[in-house]
Amino acid sequence: MSVASVYRGPRQPNPLLAFVTSSIGKKWVAGISGALLILFVLAHLAGNLTIYFGPYGEGINAYAEALHASPLLLWGARGGLLVVFLVHISTTLTLVLENRRARPQRYAVKARVQSTVFARTMALSGLVVLSFLIFHVLQFAAGMSPHSHLYDLEGRHDVAAMIILSFHNVWVSGFYLLGLLLLGMHLSHGISSVFQTFGLNGRKSARLIKHGALFVSWALMLGFASIPVASVAGYLQVLPEDRRVAPEPTASAQS
Amino acid sequence: MNFHLKIWRQEEGSGQGTFQDLEAKDIPSEASFLEMLDIVNDRLTEAGEEPVAFDHDCREGICGACSLTINGIPQGPGRGTACQLYMRKFNDGETIYIEPFRVGAFPVVKDLVVNRSAYDRIITAGGFISERCGNAQDANDTPVPKTVADYAMDAAACIGCGACAAACPNGSAMLFVAAKVGHLGLLPQGKPEANRRVRGMVAQMDKEGFGNCSNFYECEAVCPAGVPAAFIAKMNRDYALASARHAVEATA
Known part of the structure; x- marks a missing residue:
């Protein structure tokens, strides 16, 4: 009696490697990294909105100080975020290049039946958001803004003044609104795509996910955009110059 | 005219x-x-x-x-x-x-004739049931809930014409493969081989050089059989679960 051999499917060297190099596996990697970035954007917005608490936007100064309380945690989070960004960008660009190769000859006439403009411009909106992001990090996080060396009444780094004064330059606030518009476009396809890629998009939930994703992404954008708009409109005020005091030598260093 | x-x-x-x-x-x-x-x-x-x-x-x-x-x-x-x-x-x-x-x-x-054998090779990679059927069974011998049977039929309506890949800006065959994986995997006769089927068919789809899904849903819009793109979501899920199971079993 011989033991029947069980066919275990096509032979693959390493199951994990086979998964992440497959078409669907790459979508999962793009989806997981995208979902993490969406969570980051949500947390970022929650942090930004603290600018509306307290006089002269000092809610965000307290928030920033709390963030910088533990450098290890902060740099750990920044490092993790950078890795997630690099994974997301490299995976999605690989997908885009493969997709180009899969259709070597284009149609002379091509009608779009139901795909959205947001879906078709994901690579473009993503790359514009990336360039916006580089500007944003250099300006605010790396402290290259000319307004990044102010301190509030309690000797904290005056993040609110840095933000509001920067947005008084209409070119800066205009560029932010453009970047946010493209991020909104990117997310309105990205959020619903995460559900589709994770297999959570059923026949019943498809409409809810599609419209919910649009609502969430544009609500997020309005939340972010409110800050440059409120700065230019004068709703957000900075600490007047004559009340500002020089920081103590021992004041928490701005990073 | x-x-x-x-x-x-x-x-x-x-x-x-x-x-x-x-x-x-x-x-x-x-x-x-x-x-x-x-x-x-x-x-x-x-x-x-x-x-x-x-x-x-x-x-x-x-x-x-x-x-x-x-x-x-x-x-x-x-x-x-x-x-x-x-x-x-x-x-x-x-x-x-x-x-x-x-x-x-x-x-x-x-002219207008294209070679669609790539779809046949994907079917050969797992789009079948290798169970011996024997004679026709009595009705209701294998109970299948009506909702499951209907859902499987939505996918089984696929005629394999290739319009999905042709409409996809990425030249992706996901709707076709998802329809085959979905309709066989939903029914009791196809369930035993569901994991190796989805892994085999996706591997062959990638080998044939089809593009990746970007969730445009152009495929769904042109599909003459009206196969919904929800089956692509189901395949994304099935493929990940089958791969995870395979990874665990490969170490066991």
């Missing part, structure tokens, strides 16, 4: 082709799109010219042989195959572009 046709002509074995301008005069409005091409071809043959090569078989919308992209829409405007499209849908005097399905994995054989 009269039409101005711009038809893709490509010599067999050459990778290049061009559009040929052809006049389709005095076409009855009740003619199907393929019958219109038949009339044009008859006239070409009578004039001693080479007729336009195009794929067709049952002409009743169920075989999936037609493979025309009409005015940029695979299988033409509206639900259904090109053979079920009638000339009354077009305006008199309209210019109609007729192109083959343009997918890297579907090489053009001649």
Whole structure:
């Protein structure tokens, strides 16, 4: 009696490697990294909105100080975020290049039946958001803004003044609104795509996910955009110059 | 009715082709799109010219042989195959572009005929049930809930015509593969092999050089069988779970 051999499917060297190099596996990697970035954007917005608490936007100064309380945690989070960004960008660009190769000859006439403009411009909106992001990090996080060396009444780094004064330059606030518009476009396809890629998009939930994703992404954008708009409109005020005091030598260093 | 046709002509074995301008005069409005091409071809043959090569078989919308992209829409405007499209849908005097399905994995054989054996090879990689069926069973011997049977039928409606890949800006075959994986995997007869089926078929799909899914849902919009893109979500899930299970079992 011989033991029947069980066919275990096509032979693959390493199951994990086979998964992440497959078409669907790459979508999962793009989806997981995208979902993490969406969570980051949500947390970022929650942090930004603290600018509306307290006089002269000092809610965000307290928030920033709390963030910088533990450098290890902060740099750990920044490092993790950078890795997630690099994974997301490299995976999605690989997908885009493969997709180009899969259709070597284009149609002379091509009608779009139901795909959205947001879906078709994901690579473009993503790359514009990336360039916006580089500007944003250099300006605010790396402290290259000319307004990044102010301190509030309690000797904290005056993040609110840095933000509001920067947005008084209409070119800066205009560029932010453009970047946010493209991020909104990117997310309105990205959020619903995460559900589709994770297999959570059923026949019943498809409409809810599609419209919910649009609502969430544009609500997020309005939340972010409110800050440059409120700065230019004068709703957000900075600490007047004559009340500002020089920081103590021992004041928490701005990073 | 009269039409101005711009038809893709490509010599067999050459990778290049061009559009040929052809006049389709005095076409009855009740003619199907393929019958219109038949009339044009008859006239070409009578004039001693080479007729336009195009794929067709049952002409009743169920075989999936037609493979025309009409005015940029695979299988033409509206639900259904090109053979079920009638000339009354077009305006008199309209210019109609007729192109083959343009997918890297579907090489053009001649004119409007493409080689869709890539889909057959994907089926060979797992799109079947290897159980011996024996004689026909008694009804309800294998209970299948009505909702599951209906859902499986939504996917089983796929006729494998290739319009999904042709409509996809990425040339992705996901809707076709998802339909096959979905309909077999939902039913008790197909469940035992569901994991190796989805892994095998996806591996073959990648090997054939089809693109990746970007969730455009153009496939769903042109599918003559109306297979919903929700099956792609189901396959994304099934593939991840099958791969995870395989990874665990490979170490055991």
